[in-house]
Amino acid sequence: MRWFGRLTRFVAGLLMLAVAGAAAALVWYRHAAQPPASGQEALAGLRGQVTVVRDGHGVPHIRAASKADAWFALGYVHAQDRLWQMQMNKRVVAGRLAEILGPSALDTDKFLRTLGVRRNAEAILAQASPETRAALQAYADGVNAWIDHRKGPLPPEFLLLRAQPERWEPADTLGWQTMMAWDLGGNWTQETLRMRLAQVLPVARISELLAPYPGEQPVRTMDYGHLYQQLAPLANAMASVGDKAPPGYVEGMGSNNWVVSGAHTQSGKPMLANDPHLGLQAPALWYFARMTAPGLDVTGATLPGMPLVVLGHNDRIAWGLTNTAPDVQDLYIERLRPGNDTQYQTPDGWAAFETRTETIRVKGAPDVVLKVRATRHGPVISDVAEPLSAAAGPLGAQYVVAFQWTALRPDDRTFQAGLRMNEARDWAGFTAALRDFHSPQQNIVYADVDGNIGFYAPGRVPLRRADNDLKGLAPAPGWDARYDWTGFIPFEALPHRYNPADGVIVTANQRIVAPDYPYFITSEWTVPYRFDRIKALLAATPRHSFDSFAAIQKDVVSLAVRDALPLLLAAPVSRDAARPERERALLEALRKWDGNMDPGRAEPLVVTAWLRELSRRLFEEKAGEAIFVRLWDQRNVQQPMLNILRDPRTLGAFWCDRQHTRAAETCDDAIADAWTRAMADLSRRYGDDAARWRWGEAHTARSEHKPFGKVAYLSPLFNLRVPTGGDTYTVNVGRHNLRDDKAPFENTHAASVRALYDLADLEASRFMDSTGQSGNALLPRYRDWAGKWAAVEYVTIPPVPSLPQQDAPDALILVPAATK
Secondary structure (H helix, E strand, O other): OHHHHHHHHHHHHHHHHHHHHHHHHHHHHHHHOOOOOOEEEEEOOOOOOEEEEEOOOOOEEEEEOOHHHHHHHHHHHHHHHHHHHHHHHHHHHHOOOHHHHOHHHHHHHHHHHHHOHHHHHHHHHHHOOHHHHHHHHHHHHHHHHHHHHOOOOOOHHHHHHOOOOOOOOHHHHHHHHHHHHHOOOOOHHHHHHHHHHOOOOOHHHHHHHOOOOOOOOOOOOOOOHHHHHOOHHHHHHHHHHHHHOOOOOOOEOOOEEEEEOHHHEOOOOOEEEEEOEEEOEOOOOOEEEEEEEOOEEEEEEEOOOOOOEEEEEEOOEEEEEEEOOOOOEEEEEEEEEOOEEEEEEEOOEEEEOEEEEEEEEEOOEEEEEEEEEEOOOOEEHHHHOOOOOOEEOHHHOEEEEEEEEOOOOOOOOHHHHHHHHHHOOOHHHHHHHHOOOOOOOEEEEEEEOOOOEEEEOOOOOEEEOOOOOOOOOOOEEOOOHHHOEEEEOOHHHOOEEEOOOOOEEEEOOOOOOOOOOOOOOOOOOOOOHHHHHHHHHHHOOOOEOHHHHHHHHOOOEOHHHHHHHHHHHOOHHHHOOOOOHHHHHHHHHHHHOOOEOOOOOOHHHHHHHHHHHHHHHHHHHHHOHHHHHHHOOHHHHHHHHHHHHHOOOOHHHHHOOOOOOOOOOOHHHHHHHHHHHHHHHHHHHHOOOHHHOOHHHHOOEEEEOOOHHHOOOOHHHHOEEEOOOOOOOOOOOEEEOOOOOOOOOOEEEEEOEEEEEEOOOHHHOEEEEOOOOOOOOOOHHHOOOHHHHHOOOOEEOOOOOOOOOOOOOOOEEEEEHHHO
16 A cells, blocks of 8 residues: 555656646747747848837837838738748648648648639739739748748647748739638629529529518529529539538628718717628738838738738728629539530630649648649639539530639739728829729728728629620520620729718628619628618717727627517417426517627527528428538528518418428418427527526637647637627627537627727727737737627727837847848
8 A cells, every 4th residue: 555655646746747847848838939029130131121019919010111121021920920820821822731631631622723723823923013023022031031030939730730831922922812802702602502402493482592682673584493404413513512612711701891971970080990700710810010111101900921901091091891792703514525525615616625734742642633624714613523523414415614703813913902002192092003903892991081981892893794694693504605704894883982972881791782783793792781780870879989989890789680580479489378488488588689699698599599490491391401501501591581481471381381291381380390499409509497598608709720620639729719799690790600500609700800990090090800919829819819809899009119220129120131
């Protein structure tokens, strides 16, 4: 026993030493991995001296003697704080994830190699102006200066994957700009969805399911069902392609911005607000910085990988972006020449595919050789769906699907537009810059210190012929010229306003053009719940301030729930005395509730679960389980659900009645079934005591890391979670993923950044993102803003006090290598 006691104490001592050693190692790492914030570094590529001062939030303030040196320094600090994020972005662009992640990333690489994003970026660079190339090269030199001169340990992702950082190149920046446009610019997945739905539903029913904008009729199209029913294997292949597409590196389709004139503010100058909604990620997509140089004084949200402020202000103007969500992507069914799969049919006869070979290196596995084909419309993306690269159609013909997208053009000048926006001094200069803003189309609001406000929606939007009877909604026959694009909407004809009489401009992804607008932008505008709520809140306060604007960004009243709840409560289930006491109490609480999606309440959880089950009940059987899973997104199902409940006799006669039951079922039956299923689901997830259910706990905002966010033993370190309110349609948005059965209420898509500007005092502008400045999960600034973001709090980025240019104790001095 004495020996056993000694052994126990010995083992305990070893464990204590191990814990102490691990703690000491962590302390050492956290110190060694902190980017240096003071001292002097001599770096090749600089033309003059640069001062970098980090404020109390870790935001760098860059002062340089030239714009080129400012861009260099931004690249340097981006690499200091976000090196892993930038390296992942670089690999995404080039389709080179499998080199470090192994076979699990191979499908994504195949898709990206087929798109040719990196190849197109190189073509854009070759056509870019000297000014653009100089900015990109200066920035890349700054990134590489940190990689070459880094003294501390690498971020943990490099160590875990045994990878080394690669040098940054100008084409990496242009390619990442294209990936930002990927989820912000089109509807190719909706086209594929229509193609598959046509296998099981007539076109009229598809138009009810993929409902038009409120108050409008479905876009009139040809009866494409007959065409697609003959191409069922190709439709299934395209569904497989969707599974292999990039897994939501940006994930956008939302955002709010608004601007009001000085007539509506306490300061007497315009005020502007912006909160772009994107997929939450850790670290955050954005990085705050300030750059000052002759001809440049700009502050706001930058994207690691780009030498400019995307959302922010300079000393005279402020601007903010939301997504227009135009239809700028089209799929084309291309007919192969019988007996010769090297050619496809065009309006002028048979043409040869453009072909190339891509070699993909795969960690721990042999290289994969990929043959990529392209038609006059673009890359053949159905080839990604191996082994079904070409699907059999009628009469033994063969078909593939090509992809056309405005962002895959070598003459794209969007990056150049961003540089010039940063330097614009007035509306004329700002709109001149926007002429080069090609992709993705955005709703951009503007304000200046002279009291002007404006709005422009720049971007390349395809012109489609009047006899195009698909309107870009579904894959078109590629051999028929009437479906070809004929150009782009002229810049002068794009939606815009300047100093409107009412002094208020709001965009929230709603329809931004009048019914008589002569051009087609999209038929898939977001339902205007956020727009309507923002307009009402703006009108409720005569003179706005930072605090009133912040209160609007914090608002979690759901007009969508206010629309749906009376329809649900009108069903007999809400008055069923035979229901258990717990359910009757919940229904009574819903009757008294105002639709405020507060994180501390149960009602938001109950109604969200009820609507989720109702959407499943209405649409799963009709669409089929495999298709329904792809359809099951709140933006797809919310509006058709309301339309059906408002028209139970006509629409409801089809959608509420299940075919496998003997008796005809009504919408009241569907609502009751959904309630029963929702109660069972909530009890299974959160227990039987409904008094303990809380929306915020179910609706936790998850900022997911790439690639370790889904690795069970690493996700607690890399992912960030914080309780939140709101829903898909609140101003303070919190979109959940209905199809994720493990966490269907978790908030995965929200305000990626928030910003408020008063043109009377731009230095007092307020900012916040969802995580923090650092991209290193072991450092405090990786997560120090998550709680503040959830609470809708802000930081300011005022100028730092002047510091001496030499031996400044709180500044990092960068000097040209030759002058040290």
